[in-house]
């Protein structure tokens with residue numbers, strides 16, 4: 001028997017327009033991905049098998065929801081959501097049988113919905129099928145009394161599975177070397193939006209589809225609405241707490257990469273141009289600022305720093321003195337000129 005194997009992660013790897021060496025870059029990036037994600041190569045599935053897996057768990061959810069007893073009047077038709085799958089995969093990677101702690105945090109489990117629901121199944125890896133896991137949740141119905149809304153023990157997974165308002169589901173199965181005491185385990189998580197609050201009965205009892213929202217149609221005994229169910233692919237969203245982080249490059253990241261490359265090329269070009277125009281630029285610098293002078297300047301600067309306040313005042317007075325001196329000099333020059341003229345006059349007379 002062939003058990004459904006884990007999801008191939010939906011890496012998003014952006015590519016700049018093809019350039020020389022693009023093939024090499026592509027190859028290097030693929031190698032990088034394989035090195036970064038141990039075991040990925042072994043579990044990497046063809047895309048069609050992903051679709052099979054998605055169809056299997058979504059269809060089973062809808063089938064079980066349409067069969068609730070007593071009959072439900074307002075249960076919604078469920079469709080797949082990629083962000084919920086990513087959250088399920090990211091939490092599954094931790095290999096712990098614990099509730100995801102990020103479900104109520106804004107933007108941490110889904111880019112749009114808050115208050116995400118979660119069901120979890122842990123078992124032997126070679127015994128896992130989506131059907132076994134989801135039916136085990138549904139089996140909790142035997143402990144639930146719809147009439148007075150009470151449960152013997154835990155019915156939370158059943159209540160989430162048949163919660164009327166939930167219409168998006170995303171699941172992922174992750175192999176784990178061990179979870180608690182189970183070795184060679186598989187952890188199967190489904191996340192739901194909007195999540196169940198569990199504070200009331202899971203749906204309204206009544207004739208199938210008799211209490212759907214306005215504009216809903218009845219599809220397979222469930223309330224369906226094409227607009228509501230439209231798939232969004234959230235190309236650049238992934239859970240921020242995922243470890244290791246998947247390789248995702250959003251438009252800002254692409255822009256930054258592009259600008260950095262551009263600036264690097266520009267600076268290299270400028271250096272090359274300057275070097276070709278001034279081949280002796282380093283020698284020239286040494287000629288204009290010989291070592292000895294620079295040393296003296298440094299020493300002077302150090303001295304100045306210590307007496308900065310004093311020297312400022314001194315400078316002011318010096319400036320005033322200089323101005324006075326200049327004025328005096330000018331006057332003297334004028335006088336001299338006058339004298340010269342007089343002398344010339346005298347000479348002529350002679």
Ligand SMILES: *[C@@H]1O[C@H](CO)[C@@H](O)[C@H](O)[C@H]1NC(C)=O
Nearest residue numbers: 144145146147148149150151
């Ligand atoms: C709810 O109903 C079930 C069966 O009808 C009964 O066994 C159970 O005691 C009820 N619980 C409460 C809290 O009334």
